[in-house]
Amino acid sequence: MESRSVSATGPATGCWLLRGKDGSLSAYAPAEGGILRWTEQRPGGPDWTAPELIAVAGSTHMTLAQGPDGYVHLLSRRSDERGTVIMHATQYQTGRPFGPWHALGNPHKEPDRARKVGAPAVAVGADGGVHVFVRNAGRGISMRRQAGAGKWEGWKDLKGANVSDGVPAAVALTDRVELLAPADEQVLRWAQEEAGGDFVQAGPTAARAAAGSATGVCTRDDRATYYWCDPEGAGVIAHRPGADDVVLGGEPDGGALSVLRTPVEGYDCTVLAFRGRNGRPAVAACPTEDEADGLWWTETGEASLGVPALALDAVGRVVLAAVAEDGTLRVARQKAEPGLALAAWTRA
Numbered sequence: 001m002e003s004r005s006v007s008a009t010g011p012a013t014g015c016w017l018l019r020g021k022d023g024s025l026s027a028y029a030p031a032e033g034g035i036l037r038w039t040e041q042r043p044g045g046p047d048w049t050a051p052e053l054i055a056v057a058g059s060t061h062m063t064l065a066q067g068p069d070g071y072v073h074l075l076s077r078r079s080d081e082r083g084t085v086i087m088h089a090t091q092y093q094t095g096r097p098f099g100p101w102h103a104l105g106n107p108h109k110e111p112d113r114a115r116k117v118g119a120p121a122v123a124v125g126a127d128g129g130v131h132v133f134v135r136n137a138g139r140g141i142s143m144r145r146q147a148g149a150g151k152w153e154g155w156k157d158l159k160g161a162n163v164s165d166g167v168p169a170a171v172a173l174t175d176r177v178e179l180l181a182p183a184d185e186q187v188l189r190w191a192q193e194e195a196g197g198d199f200v201q202a203g204p205t206a207a208r209a210a211a212g213s214a215t216g217v218c219t220r221d222d223r224a225t226y227y228w229c230d231p232e233g234a235g236v237i238a239h240r241p242g243a244d245d246v247v248l249g250g251e252p253d254g255g256a257l258s259v260l261r262t263p264v265e266g267y268d269c270t271v272l273a274f275r276g277r278n279g280r281p282a283v284a285a286c287p288t289e290d291e292a293d294g295l296w297w298t299e300t301g302e303a304s305l306g307v308p309a310l311a312l313d314a315v316g317r318v319v320l321a322a323v324a325e326d327g328t329l330r331v332a333r334q335k336a337e338p339g340l341a342l343a344a345w346t347r348a
Contacts, residue, residue, distance in 0.1 A: 018064065026038065074091070
């Protein structure tokens with residue numbers, strides 16, 4: 001349904017600008033009563049459909065992920081008088097309705113403990129299996145995932161302690177899935193040792209990350225790099241297991257970052273974006289896994305709500321999207337010139 005009278009609010013993660021199998025981008029942002037979706041009228045734009053409201057009753061948190069098959073998975077944490085449950089729905093085609101909601105339940109049976117479950121994180125493996133992670137009532141991590149033929153396994157307690165509120169960072173590698181979760185005085189990580197295997201908790205990292213700020217991306221075939229905001233004001237931190245952390249500076253507002261790995265002028269690069277303390281989006285790029293060489297943050301556009309998003313459009317241009325303070329979608333595309341210069345922002 002067309003919903004111009006409904007305004008979007010700020011996304012809590014950077015995964016909300018997604019390209020479908022037909023090449024068209026869709027943007028998804030939370031709004032009162034559900035989630036707003038804009039879709040390019042043709043691959044590469046520049047025109048977008050009017051926003052459609054996808055009704056999601058009782059949702060307190062929503063998270064999106066996309067699998068290698070192009071399917072978009074929407075996870076919702078719902079709380080009402082009947083209890084707190086994690087819900088899952090799938091969009092199979094660009095611009096089409098989501099399929100039916102499926103209740104994934106809750107790792108706790110006791111209502112008071114069930115209400116303490118956090119926002120879901122989600123990653124889709126190379127085989128299309130969906131992995132859902134939540135902070136549980138004991139402040140550890142619980143997981144539920146799809147097994148063969150789309151069947152869901154039961155909830156599993158992955159242990160851990162003192163996990164911060166906010167969405168952890170789930171990353172799909174070549175054939176495995178990892179999870180990184182900021183905790184009170186350290187950062188915790190879980191990883192599969194083999195495709196489809198159990199999750200094993202790695203040794204904690206003595207670092208502090210702002211709650212809900214972590215994100216990650218596959219930067220080599222079987223290795224992830226994570227980024228988060230330093231709670232003491234040092235800006236963005238880059239973390240790769242087994243390597244020293246790198247301080248990337250900037251003035252983020254402490255929310256999540258958006259990250260995209262893509263060629264720029266023929267070089268393998270990682271592009272990062274955040275919402276600054278003044279509300280404006282900021283963007284930077286560096287050679288992938290060479291953050292120590294330095295990068296420069298450039299503010300762009302007007303003040304926004306929530307986390308900006310990054311994606312590639314149908315012709316390979318970097319696209320930066322943000323929700324403006326009036327709740328509308330704004331988009332800037334990479335110019336047809338060397339480097340990562342962005343063209344003027346447009347309203348969708």
